[in-house]
Amino acid sequence: MSSQPSPPAKPPRSALTMRDMVGALVVLALVVLGAAGLSGSCTFAPTGPTVDPSRLPVVDVPAELTRLAPDSTFPLRVPAVPEGWRANAVDRASLPEGGRVVSAGFLTPDGRYLRLQQGDATEEAMLHAEVGDGPVAARGPVDVDGQRWVAYDGRRGEPIWTTEVDGVRMLLTGSGSEADFRTLAGAAVRGEVLAPNR
Known part of the structure; x- marks a missing residue:
């Protein structure tokens, strides 16, 4: 009667080497990256973070x-x-140092985010x-269609532009390009004015 070879036994932990552990981690990393790539939840963006507009809410x-204007203290x-820009948020807030702001967030067609306050x-x-x-460093003035804005360095390297139009302060910030900032700055200054109920 012939004897069957016994199945290979798992080696004891003491027999495992650093090479075995590194190999297991490499296999695990490849599995995780493959799963993330197939699900579309991970992308490579060498120019910085972007936002997928199709996955975010759209706000009118x-x-x-128009809904906020009657209770506002300013126009x-x-x-x-x-065309192609999408708004994903509008809100109103009171600032700790006094005053109120109304913010609107926009996504450009290439997925860059800008916020107008x-x-x-x-x-x-x-x-x-x-x-x-902390201190805020001004980079200097920016002229957009005859309106003077002041550019500052913001957090995470995102610029901040400020101006005043008819007694109302405006602030722009976000990850958009200078062309995006100019587009939103011009659109804000030329925008339809909604007067508050006083």
Whole structure:
């Protein structure tokens, strides 16, 4: 009667080497990366983070600003952004240093995010709310269609632009390009004015 070879036995832990552990980690990393790639939840963006517009909510900015305007303490402007831009948020907040702001967030067609704030707060209060404690370095003036904006360095390297139009302060920030900033700055200044109920 012939004897059957016994199945290979798992080696004891003491027999495992560092090479075995590294090999197991490499296999595990490949499995995780493969699963993330197949699910589409992971992408490589050498120019910085982007946002997939199709996965975010869409907000009707004119309707939301019209809803907020009667209770506002300052006139609101409705920016007429270009075709392909999507709005994903509108909200109102009171700042710790005084004053109120209304914010609207936009996504450009290439997935860059910009936020427009309008308020009756001081420029210093709006900047402080945006960047927190510490000095804010001004980069200088920017002219957009005859309107003077002041550019600052914000958090994470994102620029901040501020201006005042008819007594209302405006602040722009986000990950957009300078062309995107200019587009939103012009659209904000030229926007339809919604007067508050006083």
